[in-house]
Amino acid sequence: xxxxxxxxxxxxxxxxxxxxGDRQVTYGELRCSAEPIARDLRSASAHLGxxxxxxxxxxxxxxxxIHSIGILLSDACLVPLAEELTAEERDQIIHTTxxxxxxxxxxxxNLPRNFEIRALDGAPPTFxxxxxxxxxxxxxxxxxxxxxxxxxxVLSHQTLLDRITAANRGLQLGPSDRVLWxxxxxxxxxxxxxxxxxxxxVTILESSPAREDILxxxxxxxxxxxxxxxxxxxxxxADPSTFRWPSLRLxxxxxxxxxxxxxxxxxxxxxxxxxxxxxxxEVGLSVLNxxxxxxxxxxxxxxxxxxLVRLVxxxxxxxxxxxxxxxxxxxxxxxxxxxVPWHPHPTRDGYFASGDLVVRDTEGHLxxxxxxxxxxxxxxxxxxxxxxxxxxxxxxxxxxxxxSAQDHPHMGQxxxxxxxxxxxxxxxxxxxxxxxxxxxxxxxxxPLRYTFVAELPLTAxxxxxxxxxxxxxxxSPSS
Amino acid sequence: xxxxxxxxxxxxxxxxxxxxTAQTDxxxxxxxxxxxxxxxLAIEETFGIALEPTDLSRDHFRTIDSIAALLKSKA
Numbered sequence: 001x002x003x004x005x006x007x008x009x010x011x012x013x014x015x016x017x018x019x020x021g022d023r024q025v026t027y028g029e030l031r032c033s034a035e036p037i038a039r040d041l042r043s044a045s046a047h048l049g050x051x052x053x054x055x056x057x058x059x060x061x062x063x064x065x066i067h068s069i070g071i072l073l074s075d076a077c078l079v080p081l082a083e084e085l086t087a088e089e090r091d092q093i094i095h096t097t098x099x100x101x102x103x104x105x106x107x108x109x110n111l112p113r114n115f116e117i118r119a120l121d122g123a124p125p126t127f128x129x130x131x132x133x134x135x136x137x138x139x140x141x142x143x144x145x146x147x148x149x150x151x152x153x154v155l156s157h158q159t160l161l162d163r164i165t166a167a168n169r170g171l172q173l174g175p176s177d178r179v180l181w182x183x184x185x186x187x188x189x190x191x192x193x194x195x196x197x198x199x200x201x202v203t204i205l206e207s208s209p210a211r212e213d214i215l216x217x218x219x220x221x222x223x224x225x226x227x228x229x230x231x232x233x234x235x236x237x238a239d240p241s242t243f244r245w246p247s248l249r250l251x252x253x254x255x256x257x258x259x260x261x262x263x264x265x266x267x268x269x270x271x272x273x274x275x276x277x278x279x280x281x282e283v284g285l286s287v288l289n290x291x292x293x294x295x296x297x298x299x300x301x302x303x304x305x306x307x308l309v310r311l312v313x314x315x316x317x318x319x320x321x322x323x324x325x326x327x328x329x330x331x332x333x334x335x336x337x338x339x340v341p342w343h344p345h346p347t348r349d350g351y352f353a354s355g356d357l358v359v360r361d362t363e364g365h366l367x368x369x370x371x372x373x374x375x376x377x378x379x380x381x382x383x384x385x386x387x388x389x390x391x392x393x394x395x396x397x398x399x400x401x402x403x404s405a406q407d408h409p410h411m412g413q414x415x416x417x418x419x420x421x422x423x424x425x426x427x428x429x430x431x432x433x434x435x436x437x438x439x440x441x442x443x444x445x446x447p448l449r450y451t452f453v454a455e456l457p458l459t460a461x462x463x464x465x466x467x468x469x470x471x472x473x474x475x476s477p478s479s
Numbered sequence: 480x481x482x483x484x485x486x487x488x489x490x491x492x493x494x495x496x497x498x499x500t501a502q503t504d505x506x507x508x509x510x511x512x513x514x515x516x517x518x519x520l521a522i523e524e525t526f527g528i529a530l531e532p533t534d535l536s537r538d539h540f541r542t543i544d545s546i547a548a549l550l551k552s553k554a
Binding site: 182184207208209210211212213231232235237238240265378379381408409410411414435438443444448449 | 490491492506510511512513514515516517519520521524529531532533535536537540
């Protein structure tokens, strides 16, 4: 089964799929642009005798969608190489996924071809190639991850179809919807834009970060749905114009915990409650606040019809109402495997354990209250403190470091570092450590504050002691 | 202040060559929403001025000069 081939076969060729600025792209044009890419990828990988893994390096925009469709249409497995990655981080993904090809997109419109395929002499994979191929893999996704270190999440064509079908039982998107899109595609393409294409909703791309431009586009195209992080919604809610956005029916806040003030400001400004959802790479969209967005804006809501949720304590027993427990979810379209270390179907009794700490109130609404694992969420971009610490520890003036989250009113959290200097009398300058991190890590991972300490809290076995990171104060069961 | 902003933008957020002067159009130079977030955090750290969502308009963030004017009005 090839999900993208099915979509292109099903949708009318003259129906509009994407709008970006003055450019309108139909499904037929998507197919015409993507087919040559698929053909080139097939001939570039013919010698392998199997479907290749293809890294995509491309800026956000229509071309990102066309190139992704080309890769998926060729039966290759798509590995997004996000733009913010440093060369080092990119090489790490290339190595871990044993990438065969890289599709580099060029922005220059005057070239005869706006892409280039580069072959890599891939080292043999550390995962079993046959088992991987048997999954019919469509995507490998890294970065945010929910399990301590980034392992690479493998999603098959069937898994994508299952999870977009389940998500749409809540979102109810159809051909009359126009979705305003502002998020980085390398992080979100799989279950969002593929879903819109599948149901025939028009995706409207807005590349400008300025709220004046976003709202002008919303008005011009009568957008009905918007996906964004709480930061985007805080920006939009502060707009001083008189535009009320009457066509809007579904504003979905995702990627980071929604502050109550942002939710209220948005509802006051546009007369629509912001709906929070819980999207997890390993799972898809399983919880959406459809029925209580106005009264409980901080809630994730209830599980969508196809999902079962359990909240459990450390011994695996269900916690009572009002007590936080780890979020376990069962339903269609859970991940097919972790790539490295190879782990097919990493579930327990069919449930995936996400590492999120969630509380259920007496009416059955779920609210995210923290993380069991050590992920730091900077306005929706997630990072592992272990990775940043390893980078800091490589600096000659650092003996040991601890990276933790500090709450921020608009960004959710920001990374800060505590450092034991190699020489206590001569600690390094913060700007020096910042430059060092920036050379090796994506910008959002670089700690903004550095404190020099004599010791760090350790466990009995000498590991760093981390606190589970609270996102928001635990709501009382009655709230 | 303008010099410090120029340094922040060149070193941390945009390509150094893209930000020629304090009058360069930052959106044309590639400032995106991730970049605005980085800039807001760096401004908080460097100048101790917390920006609110209302401050983040296109006009305020168009150039280094306009950001500096905004910060001076809040300081």
